[in-house]
Amino acid sequence: MGGDRKKSSPERLEKLGDRLTKAQVSVDERNRPRQRQPNALGFAFRITTELVAAVAVGVAIGWGLDRWLDSKPWFLIMFFFLGVAAGVMNVYRITQSTGGDGDVPKSKLPSVVDDDDD
């Protein structure tokens, strides 16, 4: 009986692995629809804040540099446009990671976030 067990242990491990994957897949499937609930309002609000925040940070940096270096208004202008670019990039990343239909579907997040940083 002991020998039998030893012989079949790789098989059993494999079976166990299969069962684990199946269980994991079913858990993932169960979780997915709940996370994918589209919420257009939240999504729109999220995009707005990302855009505005980046522009605000850009303007703040430009304004600060201008004050520091006494170079009005060149840094302000430059960093305003950089801020707009950063804001658009933020929005682009969000739409890339969600497909534009939901707030933050988590199942897709890790891989897409990784892609962005490549």
Next chain:
Amino acid sequence: MASTTSQGSEGGLALDPMHQFEISRIIPIKFGGIDASFTNSSLWMVLTVVAVSALLLLGTKRIVPSRLQSVGEMIYEFISNMVRDTMGDEGRKFFPFILTLFCFILGANMLGLFALPVLLHPFTVTSHIIVTFALAGLVWVGATVFGFYKHGLGYLKLFAPSGTPPVMLPLLVPIEIISYLSRPVSLSVRLFANMMAGHTMLKVFATFVVALGWAGVIPLAVMVGFTGLEVLIAFLQAFVFAILSCMYINDALHPSH
């Protein structure tokens, strides 16, 4: 406390929808030159912590959970799944932090929705930008420090995505840095604006109920709907805050994937 003054000013349209956001000192404390008074905001933070701790700690012994225990278990599982999905196994060590963050924000949002000033006038801690900014700043500074601690200067690769032509770098790096700096701003502004706008809107509609007399039934009905929506927003914003924190910490864990 604040409850008496705010109710005293009730005279139809004279009700100030912004009054609910005022900070009042309960126990004045001076710390050197700094005003470190125990305010109504502090009080509601303490109440939030107490309420959330009670929910998660008390009555967790039963095998067949009571309703309250189910809520606590659902929150735990929900955040646990979220942490695993966004950060993988490495992110497990951040689970207590994310759970605390989520529970605190959700608790503060929800407690602020209590409309009846029974003993105290309800106060939404998260409707003040300094509170949300402190939370977002904590996440952001923490993630940045952790990123540098884990990857050293390699963390700076986050600002220069590999595969970009070197010609583009002088333009792209400032954009990436601004984008990175805008994270705590957008994170805090989103939560604060949602909470403040929602509560102001509720107060304005509540004023209509009083002002319109018998026709006030119509705004009252709208109020019921809005309150439901506010509960949803309170949850959603706590969730968004938590998941974005996860994503930022994930960037610190794996900056260059």
